[in-house]
Amino acid sequence: MAKKILAVTGCPTGIAHTFMAEEALKTAAQELGVEIKVETNGAAGAENVLTPEDIRDAIGVIVASDKNEDTDRFSGLPTIITSVGDGINKPKELIQQILDGKVPVLNPGKAVKAETAAAPAGQESLGRQIYKHLMNGVSHMLPFVVAGGVLTAVSFLWGIYSFDPTSEQYNAFAAMLKNIGGISMGLMVPVFSAFIGQSIASRPGMIAGFVGGMLASSTGSGFIGGILAGFVAGYFTHWLLGLLSGLPKQYEGLKSIFLVPLVSVTFIGIFMSLTAGPVAAINEAMMNFLAGLQDSNPLVLGIVIGCMSAFDMGGPVNKAAYVTGTMLLGLGNDTFMAGVSAACITPPLVIALATTIFPKKFTDDERAAGLANYVLGCTHITEGAIPFAAKNPIVVLPILMLASSISAVLTYMMGIHVPAPHGGFLILPLVSNPVMWVVDILIGSAVGAVIYGITKKEEK
Amino acid sequence: MAEVANNTSLFAADTICTDLRAKTKDEAIKEMVDLLYDAGVVTDKAVFTQVIYDREALSSTGMGMGFAIPHGRSEVVTGPRVAVGFSRDGLDFAAPDGTLANLVFMIAISPAENNLHLKILAALSRKLMHQDFRDSLLACSTREEVLEKLSVITA
Numbered sequence: 376m377a378k379k380i381l382a383v384t385g386c387p388t389g390i391a392h393t394f395m396a397e398e399a400l401k402t403a404a405q406e407l408g409v410e411i412k413v414e415t416n417g418a419a420g421a422e423n424v425l426t427p428e429d430i431r432d433a434i435g436v437i438v439a440s441d442k443n444e445d446t447d448r449f450s451g452l453p454t455i456i457t458s459v460g461d462g463i464n465k466p467k468e469l470i471q472q473i474l475d476g477k478v479p480v481l482n483p484g485k486a487v488k489a490e491t492a493a494a495p496a497g498q499e500s501l502g503r504q505i506y507k508h509l510m511n512g513v514s515h516m517l518p519f520v521v522a523g524g525v526l527t528a529v530s531f532l533w534g535i536y537s538f539d540p541t542s543e544q545y546n547a548f549a550a551m552l553k554n555i556g557g558i559s560m561g562l563m564v565p566v567f568s569a570f571i572g573q574s575i576a577s578r579p580g581m582i583a584g585f586v587g588g589m590l591a592s593s594t595g596s597g598f599i600g601g602i603l604a605g606f607v608a609g610y611f612t613h614w615l616l617g618l619l620s621g622l623p624k625q626y627e628g629l630k631s632i633f634l635v636p637l638v639s640v641t642f643i644g645i646f647m648s649l650t651a652g653p654v655a656a657i658n659e660a661m662m663n664f665l666a667g668l669q670d671s672n673p674l675v676l677g678i679v680i681g682c683m684s685a686f687d688m689g690g691p692v693n694k695a696a697y698v699t700g701t702m703l704l705g706l707g708n709d710t711f712m713a714g715v716s717a718a719c720i721t722p723p724l725v726i727a728l729a730t731t732i733f734p735k736k737f738t739d740d741e742r743a744a745g746l747a748n749y750v751l752g753c754t755h756i757t758e759g760a761i762p763f764a765a766k767n768p769i770v771v772l773p774i775l776m777l778a779s780s781i782s783a784v785l786t787y788m789m790g791i792h793v794p795a796p797h798g799g800f801l802i803l804p805l806v807s808n809p810v811m812w813v814v815d816i817l818i819g820s821a822v823g824a825v826i827y828g829i830t831k832k833e834e835k
Numbered sequence: 836m837a838e839v840a841n842n843t844s845l846f847a848a849d850t851i852c853t854d855l856r857a858k859t860k861d862e863a864i865k866e867m868v869d870l871l872y873d874a875g876v877v878t879d880k881a882v883f884t885q886v887i888y889d890r891e892a893l894s895s896t897g898m899g900m901g902f903a904i905p906h907g908r909s910e911v912v913t914g915p916r917v918a919v920g921f922s923r924d925g926l927d928f929a930a931p932d933g934t935l936a937n938l939v940f941m942i943a944i945s946p947a948e949n950n951l952h953l954k955i956l957a958a959l960s961r962k963l964m965h966q967d968f969r970d971s972l973l974a975c976s977t978r979e980e981v982l983e984k985l986s987v988i989t990a
Contacts, residue, residue: 391896391904391906391942391956391957391959391960392898392960393957393960394956394957394958394960394961395898395960395961395963395964397961398960398961398962398964398965399964402964402965415957417953417957460894460931463898463899463964464899464931464932740880740881740884741881743881744881744885761888761889761892762884762885762888762889762892764892765888765891765892766861766888
């Protein structure tokens, strides 16, 4: 029987790359004399889906995809997980790696064959995996933070003490909003941990991650505890699933609804309880360090935050700054977020101001997009600047980073408080010194706009 | 515009250019968006251009092997269309293999796209992986020839 290799291809938009990789892999397989079956996860849904029989008969699997694919089904098979680009550009190498037996087995718990050493070139690096897990947590957490933060912020419109029945500002509706907002914000760390765990070990990992996150949240180990809970829960559950995979089939139900949750939750629970003290101390030390940096060295902090926020505008580096600000906000530090918000609001305003000050340097379309950037900037949507930056990133990004840094540094120097994690200028009524905050942001934006306008080539 | 309604072809003579004036990626995107706009496929240049750049910001659509497929899905697209542009000198789409793109396919689809068109796009993508197909396209000097070469692509 011919050697049969399986492959899965996919990409986020799913209208072209998926099928290019499919064709490239098929052509390469033909040249190498191997049988291949390729499942395509394109925009029209999965086609040519791999069956359990296919998987049973295969000698190896290539997953060439830029979105999350279900890989658990390949447990026990040598599996390469790589980008769709590798599938298109080096299909032969990927197939050759499988043929040469150089590919490690996925989830070796189920495997009989020994693992091989050196990871092949296409293997997903550890750093990328960790990043992917972390971002899975972040993306599920953010909606909770935004809803919670904004509701809390809105309740302050009735007065900072409107939730307190003993205060004369008391308003029942405001108190209700603040309560709802607080609950939503409170789920931040648990949801974060749960979905880190889910990214590592699917649903069983989510269960342990959720409980671990609740413990992190209730024992004051906060953000750091949440990261720890998510990863420990995920990897422990992953290991546990491997360990139990040798169990006979008839115990499958018992395993998934009883054994795995019980053991993984017990483990993460004890682990988090025992580490709560030290982790809470680290968490507090970090908070104090950042708060200290705000007071003693606003310049350094502002530059770091400014550069991070403008570097990839809504991408992972920007999100790292944003998430840190949000977490600190959840823990009661509302000055850190002020700088992050200022830095995030600045890039679109740089673009908008530049199109207004230097109209001749921009096309009609760009001026229209510039107007939109006023709105995007005022509502804290950094992504508005992307199309402009994408045209000439090497020049534009440093300008935006400089502008954001100026805004953030000024904000920190004035010790401005911003109590909501999103909303841009819509939350101005909640800002401790709204006029100066806007001025800080406008100074940074204006400096950036002038430099951008001067350096920009005229477009016709 | 009426031609699009026949629902089988994603290509039309008025959105094929066998000799782009563009010398850079930006110019090529602008030129091809103009083609789509003039053909009535795209109703708002600014919005569609933004969508295209948003996609490019994720990762360049210069796929290597001498072609690029900038693409966008937007409300401002009236009907699915693939604009085709040839650049004799090649355009730098930051392809992973360092080649310049001689073939640019700009894909415009609306959010409510039907499966048939997605299948045709898939078929086009598969075809493009073959050197002889790419060469046969570039050998065309008129829009009609290009259209004929592309007509073999069906779902």
